[in-house]
Amino acid sequence: MKSKKSFTLVEIMIAVVIIGLLLSFAVPAVFKVFGKSQITRFVNDLKIVSTAFEYFNFEKGFYPPDAGSGQMPEGMKGYLRDFPWGLTTCIGGSWDWKNDETVTGGIAVEDHTLTQDLLSAIDEEVDDGDLSTGQFTGNLNWCVYSLN
Numbered sequence: 001m002k003s004k005k006s007f008t009l010v011e012i013m014i015a016v017v018i019i020g021l022l023l024s025f026a027v028p029a030v031f032k033v034f035g036k037s038q039i040t041r042f043v044n045d046l047k048i049v050s051t052a053f054e055y056f057n058f059e060k061g062f063y064p065p066d067a068g069s070g071q072m073p074e075g076m077k078g079y080l081r082d083f084p085w086g087l088t089t090c091i092g093g094s095w096d097w098k099n100d101e102t103v104t105g106g107i108a109v110e111d112h113t114l115t116q117d118l119l120s121a122i123d124e125e126v127d128d129g130d131l132s133t134g135q136f137t138g139n140l141n142w143c144v145y146s147l148n
Contacts, residue, residue, distance in 0.1 A: 063099050070086050
């Protein structure tokens with residue numbers, strides 16, 4: 001009788017355990033890289049948008065009027081021509097221009113999906129690292145970057 005060469009149940013279980021251990025190290029690293037890329041993209045988008053609003057202000061002498069969430073502020077189409085203002089941001093939620101009694105000249109994102117740690121990391125990139133003070137403020141529901 002010829003014996004067939006095959007893996008035993010123990011060998012298969014050892015292979016599964018090894019793969020599980022490797023994944024337990026890889027998955028957190030992937031999430032960390034994804035979070036870092038999300039932060040980088042948002043900071044770059046924020047720079048593009050803030051530059052456009054500052055340029056508008058420089059040319060006109062005032063910021064555009066307040067606009068609703070996801071709506072392009074009046075007069076900004078030429079300044080944000082190729083920017084996906086009406087679409088969901090890379091951090092979730094919608095872009096919103098704030099220019100009212102609460103915030104004068106602020107780029108906001110409402111209903112984002114970031115954790116407190118990722119918000120703080122953005123604040124460290126663009127401001128003072130404290131979400132309650134400075135140009136960039138926010139919580140788990142919204143964040144605002146004030147131009148003034």
